[in-house]
Amino acid sequence: MEKIILLALSGSLRRCSYNTATLEALAELAPEHIHINIGDIGSLPLFNPDREDESIPEVSQLKAAVGESSGLIIASPEYAHGISGPMKNALDWLVSGEEFLYKPIMLINTSPRATHAQAALTEVLTTMSGNVVEDAYVALPLLSSGYDKSGILNDLQCVDALATALNRFVTYINP
Helix, strand or coil, rough: CCCCCCCCCECCCCCHHHHHHHHHHHHHHHCEEEEEEECCCCCCCCCCHHCCCCHHHHHHHHHHHHHHEEEEEEEEECCCEECCCHHCCCCCCCCCCCCCCCCCEEEEECCCCCHHHHHHHHHHHHHHCECCCCHHHHEECCCCCCCCHHHCCCCCHHHHHHHHHHHHHHHHHHH
16 A cells, blocks of 8 residues: 655644644554654744745755645644634745645644634635645544543544544545
8 A cells, every 4th residue: 555644733832732632643543554744833933924035944844844745634723713823834934835735634623612713724724725625624622621642542532533534534635
């Protein structure tokens, strides 16, 4: 079976982030032919269009990781009804590059109340010519659960939802 490389990005910088824990759990659940790299957007400098032509190692690494992946998995919290600052900053660095264009994207929502950010994120990704795969969307009610990666992996409903969404996503990428 053909190896598929996916890039997962968490929009949360929190040490005990549900979004990051979910991506880590998903990476562990992935079948052997699917490799999920969890990217780091926390070290990116603030986006400045005047610096787009500079060689900034963190930005170059992000763009290379996006370019090398068959698809993106994004899990991001909602702050004040919007996209998290770190996620929006990362997307701003990608907006003018060709690496992102038409890339299949799987979205994960870890809060049942984060509908505003999810809608805003979908709008931004679509505007950037990203290909949000709606059949691969997964919502997990983790807010206030206290779950870390192990807690997610021990919750059969979470495991089933993540595995089903990942299967749909990979089937979309590689029918």
